[in-house]
Amino acid sequence: MKKYHEILLKESKDLWQAILDHPFLTLTAKTQIPDSTFRIWMQQDYIFVREAIPFMAVLLAKSPLPLRSNFIQIMVGLEKELELFRKNAQDHGVILENLQPAPICHAYIQFLMNTAYRQSFEEGFTVLYTAEKVYLDSWMQVKNNLKGQSPWQEFIDNWTSEGFRQYVDWLADTLDQLLQYKPERELVAIRDLFRTTARYEYLFWEMAVKEEKWVV
Amino acid sequence: MKKYHEILLKESKDLWQAILDHPFLTLTAKTQIPDSTFRIWMQQDYIFVREAIPFMAVLLAKSPLPLRSNFIQIMVGLEKELELFRKNAQDHGVILENLQPAPICHAYIQFLMNTAYRQSFEEGFTVLYTAEKVYLDSWMQVKNNLKGQSPWQEFIDNWTSEGFRQYVDWLADTLDQLLQYKPERELVAIRDLFRTTARYEYLFWEMAVKEEKWVV
Amino acid sequence: MKKYHEILLKESKDLWQAILDHPFLTLTAKTQIPDSTFRIWMQQDYIFVREAIPFMAVLLAKSPLPLRSNFIQIMVGLEKELELFRKNAQDHGVILENLQPAPICHAYIQFLMNTAYRQSFEEGFTVLYTAEKVYLDSWMQVKNNLKGQSPWQEFIDNWTSEGFRQYVDWLADTLDQLLQYKPERELVAIRDLFRTTARYEYLFWEMAVKEEKWVV
Amino acid sequence: MKKYHEILLKESKDLWQAILDHPFLTLTAKTQIPDSTFRIWMQQDYIFVREAIPFMAVLLAKSPLPLRSNFIQIMVGLEKELELFRKNAQDHGVILENLQPAPICHAYIQFLMNTAYRQSFEEGFTVLYTAEKVYLDSWMQVKNNLKGQSPWQEFIDNWTSEGFRQYVDWLADTLDQLLQYKPERELVAIRDLFRTTARYEYLFWEMAVKEEKWVV
Numbered sequence: 001m002k003k004y005h006e007i008l009l010k011e012s013k014d015l016w017q018a019i020l021d022h023p024f025l026t027l028t029a030k031t032q033i034p035d036s037t038f039r040i041w042m043q044q045d046y047i048f049v050r051e052a053i054p055f056m057a058v059l060l061a062k063s064p065l066p067l068r069s070n071f072i073q074i075m076v077g078l079e080k081e082l083e084l085f086r087k088n089a090q091d092h093g094v095i096l097e098n099l100q101p102a103p104i105c106h107a108y109i110q111f112l113m114n115t116a117y118r119q120s121f122e123e124g125f126t127v128l129y130t131a132e133k134v135y136l137d138s139w140m141q142v143k144n145n146l147k148g149q150s151p152w153q154e155f156i157d158n159w160t161s162e163g164f165r166q167y168v169d170w171l172a173d174t175l176d177q178l179l180q181y182k183p184e185r186e187l188v189a190i191r192d193l194f195r196t197t198a199r200y201e202y203l204f205w206e207m208a209v210k211e212e213k214w215v216v
Numbered sequence: 217m218k219k220y221h222e223i224l225l226k227e228s229k230d231l232w233q234a235i236l237d238h239p240f241l242t243l244t245a246k247t248q249i250p251d252s253t254f255r256i257w258m259q260q261d262y263i264f265v266r267e268a269i270p271f272m273a274v275l276l277a278k279s280p281l282p283l284r285s286n287f288i289q290i291m292v293g294l295e296k297e298l299e300l301f302r303k304n305a306q307d308h309g310v311i312l313e314n315l316q317p318a319p320i321c322h323a324y325i326q327f328l329m330n331t332a333y334r335q336s337f338e339e340g341f342t343v344l345y346t347a348e349k350v351y352l353d354s355w356m357q358v359k360n361n362l363k364g365q366s367p368w369q370e371f372i373d374n375w376t377s378e379g380f381r382q383y384v385d386w387l388a389d390t391l392d393q394l395l396q397y398k399p400e401r402e403l404v405a406i407r408d409l410f411r412t413t414a415r416y417e418y419l420f421w422e423m424a425v426k427e428e429k430w431v432v
Numbered sequence: 433m434k435k436y437h438e439i440l441l442k443e444s445k446d447l448w449q450a451i452l453d454h455p456f457l458t459l460t461a462k463t464q465i466p467d468s469t470f471r472i473w474m475q476q477d478y479i480f481v482r483e484a485i486p487f488m489a490v491l492l493a494k495s496p497l498p499l500r501s502n503f504i505q506i507m508v509g510l511e512k513e514l515e516l517f518r519k520n521a522q523d524h525g526v527i528l529e530n531l532q533p534a535p536i537c538h539a540y541i542q543f544l545m546n547t548a549y550r551q552s553f554e555e556g557f558t559v560l561y562t563a564e565k566v567y568l569d570s571w572m573q574v575k576n577n578l579k580g581q582s583p584w585q586e587f588i589d590n591w592t593s594e595g596f597r598q599y600v601d602w603l604a605d606t607l608d609q610l611l612q613y614k615p616e617r618e619l620v621a622i623r624d625l626f627r628t629t630a631r632y633e634y635l636f637w638e639m640a641v642k643e644e645k646w647v648v
Numbered sequence: 649m650k651k652y653h654e655i656l657l658k659e660s661k662d663l664w665q666a667i668l669d670h671p672f673l674t675l676t677a678k679t680q681i682p683d684s685t686f687r688i689w690m691q692q693d694y695i696f697v698r699e700a701i702p703f704m705a706v707l708l709a710k711s712p713l714p715l716r717s718n719f720i721q722i723m724v725g726l727e728k729e730l731e732l733f734r735k736n737a738q739d740h741g742v743i744l745e746n747l748q749p750a751p752i753c754h755a756y757i758q759f760l761m762n763t764a765y766r767q768s769f770e771e772g773f774t775v776l777y778t779a780e781k782v783y784l785d786s787w788m789q790v791k792n793n794l795k796g797q798s799p800w801q802e803f804i805d806n807w808t809s810e811g812f813r814q815y816v817d818w819l820a821d822t823l824d825q826l827l828q829y830k831p832e833r834e835l836v837a838i839r840d841l842f843r844t845t846a847r848y849e850y851l852f853w854e855m856a857v858k859e860e861k862w863v864v
Contacts, residue, residue, distance in 0.1 A: 014864070015864050018864040019864075050281075053276070053284055053288075054276060054277035054278075054284075054766075055277075057273040057274065057276040057277045057287075058273065058274065058277045060269070060270060060273040061270035061271075061273045061274045061329075061550060062270075062550060065266075068269055068270075069295060071273075072269075072288070072291050072292060072295065075288050075291075076288060076292070079285060079288065103755070103847075103851070104755075106755075106759070106844070107751070107752075107754075107755030107758060107759070109762075110755060110758035110759040110761075110762045111754070111755070111758040113277075113758075113762040113765070113766060114757075114758045114761040114762045114765070117549075117761070117762065117765040117766065118493060118494060118702075118761060118765065120552050181615030181616075181617060181618075182615070183613030183614070183615075184613075185613060186613075196754070199751075199862050199864060202863070202864050203751070203863070206863070214847050215850070215851070215854070216662070216663050216666040216667075216847060216850050230648070231648050234648040235648075270550075277766060278766060319539070319631075319635070320539075322539075322543070322628070323535070323536075323538075323539030323542060323543070325546075326539060326542035326543040326545075326546045327538070327539070327542040329542075329546040329549070329550060330541075330542045330545040330546045330549070333545070333546070333549040333550065333765075334486075334545060334549065334709060334710060336768050397831030397832075397833060397834075398831070399829030399830070399831075400829075401829060402829075412538070415535075415646050415648060418647070418648050419535070430631050431634070431635070431638070432446070432447050432450040432451075432631060432634050482713075485708070485716055485720075486708060486709035486710075486716075487709075489705040489706065489708040489709045489719075490705065490706065490709045492701070492702060492705040493702035493705045493706050493761075494702075497698075500701055500702075501727060503705075504701075504720070504723050504724060504727065507720050507723075508720060508724070511717060511720065545709075
């Protein structure tokens with residue numbers, strides 16, 4: 001079976017490296033990330049994880065029968081992830097009520113939802129794989145370079161856990177199967193969505209570090 | 217708070233009575249339902265319950281934030297209901313593989329999905345409430361009139377359980393809240409969807425009793 | 433280029449013949465169709481043509497860029513078709529206000545919309561082709577067997593016109609192109625949708641002849 | 649009838665003023681806008697207008713029956729607007745083939761589509777009104793302050809024409825009617841969408857002036 005996820009990753013090597021080298025991750029690994037920066041990320045990612053649930057739901061509605069249970073499980077998992085945010089928010093005094101999405105957070109969510117509604121299941125699934133793969137690789141990067149104890153250890157642990165790795169492996173395998181018999185012309189859209197998702201991920205780190213807000 | 221669900225039920229009294237008096241239910245209560253009839257219903261309702269999951273998913277995507285967890289729980293519950301079908305299918309030698317939906321089963325599913333995609337959340341929720349309320353009342357009717365032991369006892373128990381009643385109560389309360397501030401003109405569509413859903417439920421019993429299939 | 437539309441038609445020969453032999457068409461050709469029957473069809477088909485516009489719209493949103501203009505033109509064409517209904521309704525004293533869809537008309541519309549929202553563009557396009565091809569062939573059948581002058585001549589002329597034939601040819605060609613590179617496994621869903629659409633078309637004639645209404 | 653569109657405009661006065669004062673508009677009025685800037689805007693707005701057609705289509709599918717024709721007409725109008733872009737692109741040697749959307753253009757389109765698919769018709773319509781109202785006011789601002797002859801006169805004329813003004817008036821009236829009976833709690837989402845749309849419009853001018861591209 002052709003390993004499409006590897007081809008996609010290979011083609012976007014530069015972009016992937018830019019993500020892994022992003023100051024948000026390197027500073028977090030050095031435990032030098034400013035509290036204010038991490039808090040912004042926490043708030044915005046809380047919104048993002050919350051809004052990932054409707055994304056999964058709309059994907060589920062298009063998914064092949066055997067994958068539906070998986071999507072229900074993913075949603076149950078996202079609810080647990082929200083708990084992790086709420087627990088850490090309380091520990092660190094971060095407010096999670098009445099948050100407004102920053103521009104890139106808003107845009108990224110619109111992109112997820114529009115893709116799930118409008119595009120084919122395979123295309124939506126590509127976005128899902130890419131987003132989760134970025135998270136696995138990004139937090140593994142932090143974990144592997146971590147100096148000392150991070151105040152944000154639970155987040156690092158969450159996205160580098162054995163369970164999360166297996167989930168991302170399953171996504172990769174399933175993506176490969178879904179794309180196996182696709183004609184080349186349909187893979188153009190897949191490539192584009194892979195790249196666009198990774199770009200939004202990069203811009204999400206940027207937003208936190210630069211404290212980007214709506215200018216008006 | 218105005219009890220809209222009671223108004224809806226009152227307005228459709230005749231239709232509701234026609235459902236409760238349907239031969240499928242009276243024969244099941246008398247334990248005189250032909251095996252072949254019940255098997256057809258089991259197969260078609262298995263398809264229907266299975267396809268109710270994508271319906272819930274698309275509704276979830278439009279649901280107010282506080283209701284999202286409920287929808288995830290409903291989907292988890294539907295998966296357990298599918299297990300109930302599979303267990304009983306095995307016990308009774310009913311085949312659940314490669315089923316084709318009968319016309320009314322196909323139509324009803326299309327109606328659920330189109331409503332969830334196209335209409336407002338409140339409208340989709342009305343369909344959900346109606347379908348579940350028909351099931352509670354229908355199977356309560358069977359339970360209350362049951363002569364002796366039914367070979368289909370587990371289905372009767374499932375939709376008359378305390379848990380299912382509480383779920384339908386919650387649906388009724390939530391519907392009332394959702395419709396509380398709706399202008400009268402929007403309630404026209406709500407009434408129409410309530411009635412249409414109940415009609416499809418009636419036709420579903422009909423299909424089982426008359427063994428309706430695609431004519432060509 | 434493989435002519436998929438011909439394969440689909442060939443595989444459903446029996447079903448297609450059942451449509452062409454339907455009493456609604458044979459009686460219309462013999463100018464023996466009861467006025468009341470034709471009026472019911474007119475009312476229900478008016479609803480159907482009207483609701484075909486949102487179907488085209490949701491398809492447009494998923495369509496490849498070069499086809500978008502075609503869909504706008506199709507919608508403009510459907511509006512003209514509605515005019516044809518209104519003109520003939522007036523001529524024949526048929527009421528087109530406050531119509532309620534018969535069960536099969538309701539179901540068929542739900543099927544169109546759900547397919548457009550949920551399935552791939554190619555799948556939605558298959559439904560479109562099938563529905564229009566049934567109309568071309570059905571009304572050609574009437575035209576070719578017509579005894580004398582029909583009071584419903586304008587409808588016969590509408591769906592046997594050179595313009596309509598060219599449109600259906602274009603749909604067939606475009607479908608062939610869309611399916612050209614599809615793997616065999618995806619064609620299973622295409623076949624299924626082709627057949628389901630033709631079945632709904634058959635049941636639509638049935639509904640008119642049998643004056644089928646909601647039983648409750 | 650309460651004039652909701654005026655309330656919305658009043659509440660966002662600061663934001664509206666920021667849009668009207670944007671350098672893109674003031675420089676265009678002074679005929680000092682760099683050619684390169686205007687070309688970027690032209691390319692990105694071409695993508696945006698093109699993608700506004702699927703947005704209108706998905707809105708049409710949710711629109712009340714009497715508004716459907718309007719949406720078809722709007723789409724026909726957008727196709728003419730695309731012609732205007734193509735004509736001017738040719739005149740000025742601007743390439744419109746194989747364009748990639750800049751981040752804000754991509755994000756804004758996702759926002760349009762997700763709103764049309766997921767939100768109520770009234771909410772989608774609010775986004776439509778806001779986007780068109782920004783264009784009317786922005787280009788009127790240019791027209792009213794125009795020094796001499798602009799090389800981009802046809803664009804100025806397009807969005808300040810009598811026809812366009814009447815269209816935006818119709819949007820305002822229709823919005824007022826749609827919101828007339830809405831409970832206050834539903835207007836919160838309307839306000840939010842109005843503001844978000846205006847913000848995206850502001851960022852669109854920003855993107856052109858700052859030549860914003862994907863950073864990776």
